[in-house]
Amino acid sequence: MPLDASRNSLVLPILGFLGERPAHAYDLATRLRGRYAQLSATRSTVTTLLKSLHRAGLVVAREPGQVGNRPPRTVFELTEAGVAGFREKVESGLRDTPVASVDFALAVAYLGSLPADRAVALLSERAERLAREQAARPAGAAAMTELRTLEHDYWHGLVAAESAWIAALLSRIRSADLAWAA
Incomplete structure (x- = not known):
């Protein structure tokens, strides 16, 4: 676990679940x-x-409560700061995380918690960043044999796949093909 617990990948879905119910x-x-x-x-x-x-x-935290013979359990709920922190984590996950990361996938899981125009803006920014990453080929890679640069091909394949997925998602959001909560 990271020394800064807020950087743990589980924080986003925990906050998301608590946003649904304590x-x-x-x-x-x-x-x-x-x-x-x-x-x-x-x-x-x-x-x-x-x-x-x-x-x-x-x-x-609420006072521990007991149901039946079960041990008392402390129930947690989001604060206003928690709601803001949740949204910040969703936005950061969409914008700043590495390609093919669990943190990006978790942010995508909560994409619908943002207004559609904000989601489009963040995904568009990510698509632009990925395009720059795709264009940046490490110096000297072309001079090496293919077998010694397979990781570059793999990386470019990941970037291309994520870029294509984002482009398709953006198209669905913009065309209203993807139902968006008001």
Whole structure:
């Protein structure tokens, strides 16, 4: 886990889930594993992140409650700062993350939380950045044998695939083919 817990990839979906409804750590860990099987989301990690988010003022804890014979569980909910932090993380994930990263995929999962025009602007910025990355070929790569530069081909393939996916998504948003919540 990064020393700065806010940089953990699980923070965005935790904030997103809490934006849907207040929840306790066990519920969040279960939902994270169900929706994002590729992420390691243990209850202890989620609990640690919730404590960090609480200290940062992004979530508030309710008094522990007990249901039936279950142990008391602290339920967390977003604060106004948490809502703003969530939106900032979505925007940053769309704009600043590396190609083919889990953080970009998680930001895409919450794209609909932004106004459509803001989503288009951020995705357009990313597409422009990817085009620049695609055009920038490392010096000397052309002089090497293909076998020694396969990673460059792989990288360019990733950039091209993500660029094409973003272009198709932008087209769907602009044409209103993708239903957007008001």
